Amino acid sequence: MEGSGVGFxxxxxxxxxxxxMIVLYPYVTGLVAGSFVVGSLYHVFGRxxxxxxxxxxxVASLGFLIFAPVxxxxxxxxxxxxxxxxxxxxxxxxxxxxxxxxxxYFIIVLLEIWxxxxxxxxxxxxQNRGILRWFYASLALWTYDVSDESRKLDxxxxxxxxxIGIPAACVLHGYVxxxxxxxxxxxxxxxxLMPVIFLTSAITSGIxxxxxxxxxxxxxxGRTIEPDCVQSLCxxxxxxxxxxxxxxxxxxxxxAYERSEEWVVIGTxxxxxxxxxxxxxxxxxxxxxxxxxxxxxxxxxxxxxxxxRNTIGFVAALFLLVQVLAMRWNVxxxxxxxxxxxxxxxxxxxxxxxxxxxxGVALLIFLASFVFMAIFNRFLPMYEKKENGNxxxxxxxxxxxxxxEAAKSEEARG
Amino acid sequence: xxxxxxxxxxxxILLFLGTGFVGVRHFLIPKSFGxxxxxxxxxxxxxxxxxxxxxxxxxxxxxxxxKFAETVKGRHAPVQCEVCHAPVSAxxxxxxxxxxxxxxxxxxxxxLCHQKLDSRPKGFPQVDLRRHLAGGGRTVAATIPDAACxxxxxxxxxxxxxxxR
Numbered sequence: 151m152e153g154s155g156v157g158f159x160x161x162x163x164x165x166x167x168x169x170x171m172i173v174l175y176p177y178v179t180g181l182v183a184g185s186f187v188v189g190s191l192y193h194v195f196g197r198x199x200x201x202x203x204x205x206x207x208x209v210a211s212l213g214f215l216i217f218a219p220v221x222x223x224x225x226x227x228x229x230x231x232x233x234x235x236x237x238x239x240x241x242x243x244x245x246x247x248x249x250x251x252x253x254x255y256f257i258i259v260l261l262e263i264w265x266x267x268x269x270x271x272x273x274x275x276x277q278n279r280g281i282l283r284w285f286y287a288s289l290a291l292w293t294y295d296v297s298d299e300s301r302k303l304d305x306x307x308x309x310x311x312x313x314i315g316i317p318a319a320c321v322l323h324g325y326v327x328x329x330x331x332x333x334x335x336x337x338x339x340x341x342x343l344m345p346v347i348f349l350t351s352a353i354t355s356g357i358x359x360x361x362x363x364x365x366x367x368x369x370x371x372g373r374t375i376e377p378d379c380v381q382s383l384c385x386x387x388x389x390x391x392x393x394x395x396x397x398x399x400x401x402x403x404x405x406a407y408e409r410s411e412e413w414v415v416i417g418t419x420x421x422x423x424x425x426x427x428x429x430x431x432x433x434x435x436x437x438x439x440x441x442x443x444x445x446x447x448x449x450x451x452x453x454x455x456x457x458x459r460n461t462i463g464f465v466a467a468l469f470l471l472v473q474v475l476a477m478r479w480n481v482x483x484x485x486x487x488x489x490x491x492x493x494x495x496x497x498x499x500x501x502x503x504x505x506x507x508x509x510g511v512a513l514l515i516f517l518a519s520f521v522f523m524a525i526f527n528r529f530l531p532m533y534e535k536k537e538n539g540n541x542x543x544x545x546x547x548x549x550x551x552x553x554x555e556a557a558k559s560e561e562a563r564g
Numbered sequence: 565x566x567x568x569x570x571x572x573x574x575x576x577i578l579l580f581l582g583t584g585f586v587g588v589r590h591f592l593i594p595k596s597f598g599x600x601x602x603x604x605x606x607x608x609x610x611x612x613x614x615x616x617x618x619x620x621x622x623x624x625x626x627x628x629x630x631k632f633a634e635t636v637k638g639r640h641a642p643v644q645c646e647v648c649h650a651p652v653s654a655x656x657x658x659x660x661x662x663x664x665x666x667x668x669x670x671x672x673x674x675x676l677c678h679q680k681l682d683s684r685p686k687g688f689p690q691v692d693l694r695r696h697l698a699g700g701g702r703t704v705a706a707t708i709p710d711a712a713c714x715x716x717x718x719x720x721x722x723x724x725x726x727x728x729r
Contacts, residue, residue, distance in 0.1 A: 164683040237592050240602050261574065268570065291573040300567035307571065494682065 166486045166499040170512045171221035173482045176326045176348060177355070177475055178516065179218045183323035184356010186211040186259065186315055188386065193262075193312040199378040203360050205532040208263050210363060211356075213519040213526070215259060219252065220515050224507055244328060251325055255318045262311045264289075265304045267530050269296045274530070285529075323352040330481060337412035337492070338419070338485045343401045350394035355474035357387040361467035365460060371533060377456045381447070384463045388444035391470055395437040398477060415488045415495075423487055423495065428480045436473025440466035617651035620644060624652065626659075631720055638721035639689075648673060648719065669719070671712045 189207030192200040223229035235249040264271075272294045275286035324345040330336075331344025361383050368375045402420065405413050420428050443466035447459055454462070488495050502508040526532075599605035624645050625632045635641065646652060648668060655665040671693065680690045697704045697712055716724050 160683065162683065164681060233592075237589050238597060238602070257578070264574070291570055291577070293570040293573060295567055295569055297567055300570065303568055303571065489682075496682070 160489065160491055163490050164496055166483065166496060168225075168482055168486060169499065169507050170501045170509060171225040171507045173475075173478045174512045174515060175218065175221040175225075176323075176352075176482070177478045178214050178221070178519065179323055179326050180348065180352030180355045180474060180478075181359050181519075182211050182214040182218055182255075182356075183319040183349070183352045184354065185214065185359055186319045186356070187353050188357050188360050188383070190312045190316050191386070193308055194316065197382060199376070199382045202376045202379045202533075203364050203383070205266060206364060206367065207356075207360055208259065208266060209523055209526050209532055210359065210519075212259050212263055213522040215252075215256060216522060217515055217519045219248075220518070221512070224511060224515070244325070244332060247325065251318075251322050255315070255322050258311055258315045258318055262308055262315065265308050265311070268304060269301065270530050272296045320349055324349050330485070333485075335490055336485050337405070337410075338416050338488075339481065341401055341404075343397060347394065347397045347401060350390055350397055351474045351477055354387065354390040354394045354470055357383055357390060358467035358470040358474070361387060361463050362471065365464050367533070373533065375456070375460055377459065380460050380463050381451065384444050384447040384459070384466070387463075387467060387470065388441065388448050391437070391441055391444065391473075394474075394477075395433075395441065398432075412492055415492045419484060419488055419495075423498075424480055424484050427476050428484070431476040432473055432480055436469050436476055440469040440473070443469075615653065617653040618646050619652040620646070623656075627656065627661075634718075635720045638723060640720060640722050643677075669714060670710045671708055673719075674713045674717075 185207045188200065189204055189211065191197045192204040192207075219232070223232060226232065235246045236253070239249055240246045268290065271286055271290045273296075275283055275290050275294065278286060327345035327348030330339040330348075331341055334340045361380065364379065364383070365375055367373075402416075405416055443462050447454065447462050447466070451459075483499055486496065487499065501512075503510050505511075594604045594606070596605035597603070621632060621635070621644050628645075631645075635643075635645065649655075650666050655661065655663055675693055678690050680692045684690055693708060693712075694704055697708065718725070
């Protein structure tokens with residue numbers, strides 16, 4: 151089985167065509183769906199303790215959303231043709247459905263962000279001059295109505311949008327799982343569990359990303375980390391991590407217990423070629439350790455000091471981010487490592503650093519989302535200064551650019 | 565409602581974008597799209613109108629009778645000339661040579677089909693280039709020289725030249 155006996159592979163079944171880009175795509179898409187769902191815990195389900203990340207989660211979702219299809223465009227030899235799936239949608243093709251799902255979800259997120267930040271936009275429009283004023287005014291659609299009534303209306307719509315957004319986020323990411331789950335020639339992918347597995351791990355990665363981003367932003371912004379927020383995020387993270395890992399294992403255990411012919415190659419794959427990234431990273435380093443750590447945070451709450459909890463949560467979240475990435479890798483690459491004849495393995499896959507679909511490009515695409523968030527934050531800060539508690543209705547009240555501060559005092563005077 | 569002006573404006577923009585998309589789409593969809601399936605039907609006729617580039621080895625025959633005879637009697641008989649060279653349209657037109665034909669005297673050409681690979685059928689002649697070249701105790705340079713294979717094989721009649729190795 152191991153090794154390379156000649157003749158077990160079908161012709162043209164030698165190369166791994168879906169590389170790092172196709173690993174990155176479900177990862178980033180997962181972060182989109184995940185961060186949106188955490189945000190919705192506040193916006194729809196009113197988990198007040200999650201208020202500090204309510205804005206961050208939306209902006210992060212948008213940032214990841216913008217760059218989610220970029221790996222696909224790099225993977226396609228003809229990126230400009232992507233518009234064809236929008237112009238001439240083929241509804242019998244699952245891949246083409248992405249155009250519609252993506253567009254709908256994009257509009258929802260954009261509208262929601264706009265409504266949540268509208269008061270800030272209007273205030274900025276009032277306080278700036280020249281081109282900046284014009285910029286903010288156009289964002290505000292030239293209506294400066296931020297009366298309580300209008301904000302109430304905004305809030306109502308935000309709730310509705312977030313409520314539509316949850317199923318939309320689930321469809322967006324469930325669809326990615328569906329892409330793999332519906333490849334019937336590949337027994338490792340082809341299971342109805344796949345969309346659910348992708349969804350739970352997406353939410354896991356989204357919450358983990360919030361834990362990490364929130365703490366980093368607070369640390370570098372010189373603000374306090376809300377212990378309740380981290381505690382609550384850890385709780386949700388624990389739940390979804392357990393769900394995700396259970397489902398991931400369940401799928402494997404089913405194939406293993408059935409002992410059907412595909413197990414011969416899948417078992418060899420998981421314990422051989424993927425031993426490091428599956429058993430080592432995905433199961434032990436990425437699942438076992440963080441689930442124990444988060445268990446400590448959740449179950450031993452009274453005994454933990456805030457810094458200790460934050461640190462444990464941070465580390466566990468980082469590990470889980472790696473776990474989800476490893477899971478994407480194991481599914482996407484692992485599923486292509488064995489020959490479709492199920493009799494042996496294809497050539498090993500090692501992505502280059504500087505090639506067109508290499509690790510360097512992948513890293514750049516991933517970082518681009520954070521650059522977007524930083525730029526967004528520059529124009530519409532997600533956190534305001536604590537002292538000015540009268541700020542917006544939705545976000546946490548801390549902010550840090552001096553421009554804003556000046557604006558605030560000017561407002562107070564006027 | 566009094567305080568919903570911004571919402572109406574946003575809705576208007578969305579409506580505008582939506583109808584804009586439908587309108588633009590109307591112009592972007594090629595005329596014959598969907599006539600016989602999910603593709604541009606006219607493309608079939610465009611392809612039909614194109615001149616073929618490849619002429620099969622029969623097209624080489626009239627000018628390269630010798631090479632033709634050599635190839636078809638050897639083990640490379642299944643391999644078309646244009647696979648290793650280039651399409652005839654770039655080389656000869658109306659019974660005249662119009663441009664040089666590439667010859668590709670490089671071991672990479674041979675490796676394309678003969679490099680040992682798992683996915684090739686068992687019976688197909690394939691060699692591990694390095695090990696094959698090192699056969700009989702010969703030393704192989706770090707980078708295989710371009711003409712490495714032609715020392716013992718001819719491209720057209722590849723059965724190994726006798727007495728070597």
